Amino acid sequence: MIRIAIALCLLATGWSFPHGASAHPLAPSVLSFEPGGDGTVTMTWRAPATRATGQSLRPRVPESCEALGPAEQSRTEDGLAVIETVKLRCAREDMLGAVIGVHGFEDSTMNVVVRIVRPDGGVHHVILDAGTPELVVTAPEQRSHSFFEYLTLGVEHLLTGWDHLTFVIGLLVLFGWRRRLVAAVTAFTIGHSLTLALSVMGIVEVPQMAVEALIAMTIVVLALEMRSGAHGPVWKHPWSLPGALGLLHGLGFASVLFDAGLPAEEIPLALLGFNLGLELGQLMVIVMGWASYTALRSAIPSSWRSRPTIPAYAIGSLAAFWVIERTLAAFGILV
Numbered sequence: 001m002i003r004i005a006i007a008l009c010l011l012a013t014g015w016s017f018p019h020g021a022s023a024h025p026l027a028p029s030v031l032s033f034e035p036g037g038d039g040t041v042t043m044t045w046r047a048p049a050t051r052a053t054g055q056s057l058r059p060r061v062p063e064s065c066e067a068l069g070p071a072e073q074s075r076t077e078d079g080l081a082v083i084e085t086v087k088l089r090c091a092r093e094d095m096l097g098a099v100i101g102v103h104g105f106e107d108s109t110m111n112v113v114v115r116i117v118r119p120d121g122g123v124h125h126v127i128l129d130a131g132t133p134e135l136v137v138t139a140p141e142q143r144s145h146s147f148f149e150y151l152t153l154g155v156e157h158l159l160t161g162w163d164h165l166t167f168v169i170g171l172l173v174l175f176g177w178r179r180r181l182v183a184a185v186t187a188f189t190i191g192h193s194l195t196l197a198l199s200v201m202g203i204v205e206v207p208q209m210a211v212e213a214l215i216a217m218t219i220v221v222l223a224l225e226m227r228s229g230a231h232g233p234v235w236k237h238p239w240s241l242p243g244a245l246g247l248l249h250g251l252g253f254a255s256v257l258f259d260a261g262l263p264a265e266e267i268p269l270a271l272l273g274f275n276l277g278l279e280l281g282q283l284m285v286i287v288m289g290w291a292s293y294t295a296l297r298s299a300i301p302s303s304w305r306s307r308p309t310i311p312a313y314a315i316g317s318l319a320a321f322w323v324i325e326r327t328l329a330a331f332g333i334l335v
Contacts (some may be wrong), residue, residue: 031059031102031128032115035093041065045084049075057110062098065090094119094137101134110160111153127153147273154277159284163215163322166315167245168285170222173311174229177290180238185282187239191246193275199251206251209330216322218245223316227309 029047036042045059061067065088072085090098095116102112105128112128116137126135127149158164168185175181198204222241225234234241 029057029102029110029112030115031100031112032117033088033095033100034117035119036087039089039093040068041088041090041093041095043086043088045071047082049082056107057102057104057112059102059112061086061088062090062095062100064092064095064098096137098137099134100137102128105130105133111156125149129156147269150270150273151277151280154274154279155281155284156277157274158278158281163219163319164245164249165285166318167219167222167242168282169289170219170226170311170315171242172286172289173315174222174226174235175238180235181286184238184242185279185286187243188246188249188282189275189279191243192250192278193246193271195247195250196275197250197271204251207330208251209326211248211251213323213326213330215245215248216319216326218248219319220316220323223312223319226312226315 029045032044032046034042034044043059043061043065047057068087068089070086074083074085075081076083092098100114100116110129114126114128114135116124116126118124124137128135158168171181171184175184195204199206218241222234225232225241229235
């Protein structure tokens with residue numbers, strides 16, 4: 001049981017490539033609407049510069065608004081995100097009754113954070129996805145439900161991040177169904193919570209592409225540890241490597257919460273919701289891994305179950321590919 005369905009590892013590895021192994025956008029796109037004070041509304045679209053193959057989300061101008069000119073395009077200083085800005089003339093400056101939507105969810109696994117600034121300075125947030133591709137702007141007294149929305153976002157973020165799914169499966173192979181596994185996934189969440197909070201508060205800031213390459217490197221280390229088994233340092237200290245990955249992952253996602261302009265009073269609930277969602281996502285993967293192992297155990301040769309060589313090489317090879325690809329992208333060699 002320690003080797004946990006080697007078929008699961010190969011499935012995770014094979015599934016990663018066709019969905020864009022390079023693309024684990026830690027941040028969803030952000031669509032914001034801000035009143036200009038002169039009767040106009042500025043619509044801003046911020047999206048990752050690199051997207052998974054076949055995934056192309058595009059915002060649409062609400063029917064109750066009219067674009068006053070072509071969109072202006074620019075990139076963030078680090079080149080990782082594209083920003084489009086367009087001035088609108090809307091029926092109402094507060095946009096009440098306007099239908100806000102995004103095209104392309106039918107072939108995308110990404111989310112969009114919608115940020116609506118009220119004329120009185122209040123901010124309303126909603127998350128759009130394939131299940132909710134549009135929203136109707138309602139009265140200001142309707143509050144944002146940041147906790148539940150970011151709880152869902154945390155779950156989806158874990159389940160659609162193939163590198164982190166690979167990491168969790170690697171932990172299953174290494175530790176099996178032992179208390180060490182609980183210590184490992186808990187350390188991941190604690191590390192993620194810490195750096196995410198520090199980053200959102202502006203205390204820590206690290207280039208995202210460097211973080212992505214380091215995340216992939218931790219998976220390479222995990223693959224080496226899978227070969228060592230009970231003789232390796234991660235087995236003896238199960239919190240060490242997952243905790244390090246959690247610290248890195250928290251740095252990666254923080255930029256979106258900051259760019260989305262969450263008001264100070266909503267940040268604690270949003271952070272709590274996202275991190276709890278991430279923990280739930282990990283537990284879901286563990287439960288599904290146990291169920292899949294039970295179903296596939298008879299199909300796995302007994303010689304494979306006692307040796308971690310095959311899953312270690314599968315996970316290690318994929319992670320090494322990510323390291324090379326993301327390092328090249330960090331230096332601008334690969335876009």
